[in-house]
Each structure stands twice: as C-alpha cells, then as structure tokens.
Amino acid sequence: SASASTIFTIDKSGRMYTRMFDFEMYGACPGLHYTFEKIKQTDDPEQILTLFNAVRVLPLDEWKPQPAIVVSGQGAITTNISIHLTGKGNAARELRVQGKDSDGSYGYYYKPIFAADSRDWSFHETGETYDPDVEIARDAPHVLGRKLDKTYTGKLSQLLTPDLDVQLVDFNYYDTPAILRVTGFGATIDLKLFTFEAWSPTTQMKDAPELVGSVYGEPKELLGTLEIPEQYLQSKDKKVKTLVHAYFQKYNHVHQAFSISADDRTVKIHTRMIQKESTGYFDYSLKRPLDMTLTRELTPEDEAVAVQGGFMALANAPALILTDLPAHPSGKDYQKIVDATGRNEAVLKEIKRINRERKIAHLKSGLLSSLAVAVFYPVNTFISLIDLPEHSLLWGNLNLGGGIVFSKYAGMNMKLVFSSTADYKRAVKVLEDRVNGYKAITDAMKAGG
DSSP states (O other): OEETTEEEEEOTTOOEEEEEOOTTTTTOOTTOEEESSOOOOOOOHHHHHOTTTOEEESSOOOOEEEOOOOOOTTOEEEEEEEEEEOSSSTTOEEEEEEEEOTTOOEEEEEEETTOOSGGGOEEEEOOOOOOGGGEEOTTOOOOOOOOOOEEEEEEEEETTEEEEEEEEEEEBTTBOOEEEEEEETTEEEEEEEEEEEOOOSSOOOOSOGGGTTSTTSOOEEEEEEEEOOHHHHTOOOHHHHHHIIIIIGGGBTOTTOEEEEEOSSEEEEEEOSEEEOSSSTTOEEEOOOEEEEEEOOOOHHHHHHHTTSHHHHHHTOGGGOOTTOOSSOOGGGHHHHHHHHHHHHHHHHHHHHHHHHHHHHHHHHHHHHHHHHHHHHHHHHHHHHTTHHHHOHHHHHHHHHTTHHHHHHHHHHHHHHHSOOHHHHHHHHHHHHHHHHHHHHHHHHHHTO
C-alpha cells in the first residue's frame, strides 16, 4: 500500500517494511537539482512549493523494518494492509494491518509510521470479516524470493594510465547502490555506484518489460553517480591515494556522470570527456574518460526466467505442443497434427507482425532521440553562453546531464530497428522447427497412405 511516496509492504510471514521513494526523489528526474551534501532544507514555504527550487538530498533512506505485531489468544494478522495520511509531514502517516485481537474480534492493528516498538501497535475493532486465506500463520516461515543482485567482473581503462581489475558487486537494475570494487597498484577499494533511470525524450514502449535487462530482450539504460567513502579520501596509504586520485576523485558525487548500459551478461560503464561541473557560468571541464566492460556467465536460472515472458512464452504455449502424440501416429492422429500445425503457423505469423510493429516504434523513437541529440548541444552551448543556467534552475540542471541520455536511447532504438532481440529469434526458430516437424509427420502419413 502507498500514501503519496511512502510505500508499506508485508510478506507472508508478517514482516513489514516502509520506504519513501519515487522517481523525482531518488535522483533520476531531469531538470531537478540533487546533492549528496547533507544540507539543511529551507523552511520557506515558497521555496518548498517551487518544484525547481527545491534541492533534493541523496541518497534516500533504505527500506525501514517495522516492529512485529505480537498476537496472542485468538489474535491474528493478515496480508491486508493500508497506509493513511493523518496530517502534514512525512511522520504524519498511520500503518494499518487487518486482523483479530486476542478475543477474536475483527478489526485492524495501527500505529504511527515512525513508532519503533511492538508495543506501539494498538487495535481498533470494526467487525469487518476477511477471507481466511489472507490470514498469516504465527509460525509462517520467512521465505526469500530468487536473488536478483548480480556480480560482474571486468576491466577499467583510462587513457595514459594502467588498466584496473574491477567488479560490480550486488548490481540490480531496480535497486541502488551497487559496489564498484577496484583493484590496482596493490590496493583494493570498494566504491558505491548509485544508479538512476536514464530518462528518455520519448516514451520507451516495452512489450515485454520482464525481459528488460535480459540478454534476450533489450538492455537497461541507466545513469550513475560515484561515491568514494571518506576512509579512502582521507587515506594516508600511498597505494590507495594513487588509485583514488588517478581515476575516481574527479567523479566523486558528480551527479549522473556515469552512463550505463546493462543486461544479465554484460554491463558497460563510461564517462564523458567534457563534463559539466555545476550550474555556474560555462563550468565545463575536460576529463580522461573511464571505460569499463564487465561480464558474468549466464546461469540456468537466467535461462528459465527468459522463457517465461516475451515471445518465448507465446511459442511455448501448451495449446501449440502435442504432448500426447504417440511415437508412431496413426490415421486418427492426422487431423490433430494438422490443427496443431495451423495454430503454430498462426502464432508465428502474429509474432512476426508484432516484431515489425516494434521496429516501427523503435524507428520513431530513435529518430526523435537523434533529433534531440542534434538540437541539445547547440542549444545547451547557447544557454551556457548567455548564462541562463545561473538564472534558471530548470535549464541549469538540464544542462548538467548533457545529451548523453538522448544518444543512449537513440543508439539502442536504432540498433533494434536493424536487428531483432534474441527472444524473438529463439521464438521464431522454436515455432518454425515445430511447424516443420509436424508437417514432416503429416507428409509421411500421406505418403504411406
């Protein structure tokens, strides 16, 4: 359940968590100003209410565990939850969990969101009953889902400096941060890499969102900000100092300085040669770009997930596969095989039609993104020359991101115009092989009379 940007969740063992999180707050929104400095926010209502004047402090807090609800007697809790705004401010929210008290009366447990003790839960009787299936057993195990974080290994290169060994540890497309583990000059350091959605000038239509990031779908486009822990910035160790100063210090807390394209097998990370440092007048700097390519081996689980969505899910639909076909079909099986062949051919035709439509959509998006690239740089240069960013936070923050987001999506979309995803290619092959196999059977049956 959610109230504005505050999310409340419960699992089947009764564990509860809350978090404040949205696209605008967590660092991905173009035109807004973000900082990693722990500044005190203004109390001026006009400043707070002006969207582009507000400075948003990163990183956001992680998921906050909520104290357990202790039940006794006939008491119980359910997975039916809600969160309610009770006043002004982030603390003015109430959590509610439907259930029964120790006497078996129906109602809900409730407490303020920041109350941190199990004794803070109270019960309000309503008499409203619920489906017994949503009730949580007291001894219900805490079962985790499949692990989504991945670890990649590769190399980092920078002009005129030695290559480094790097690992991207605990990386996930929809969670942040990951750890960038770097080894060189006899030292190993762990840096934080915060990732954000790469906003696009077009609506990125995804017919198979479950395959974004899969090697069988389209890559996930992200932007990243590097954070160097203070222990490394203040280190007296010459090896650590060399590693930090030669490669990373110039990127510390530079918002969205890293461009990231990732899938389940490969993550590519690079920085720009010309980097806007602030909204100040023509505040650009020339940097030697960092380039990283990291890879991992696909697991059987990666493969299993890939066939559960997209075109492969259509190609493997049970209605298309004759599981009960005998080794030596007889005449009574003939029509059944012909009908299955027709169904497979129809799905194959539909998949090809959908793929053509996707290519047209990618072409439109790619052309618009390419136009945005062509327009952005001259316009950005002009607004920098007249010092508009200094007087407009919107323009100031837009020009910090540069045109990298436009070029990222232009490149990805145009690539998908001239090539098809591995998911599509696999599904077409599966269907064609099945159609050919069924036709071979019926041809042999006709030839044999």
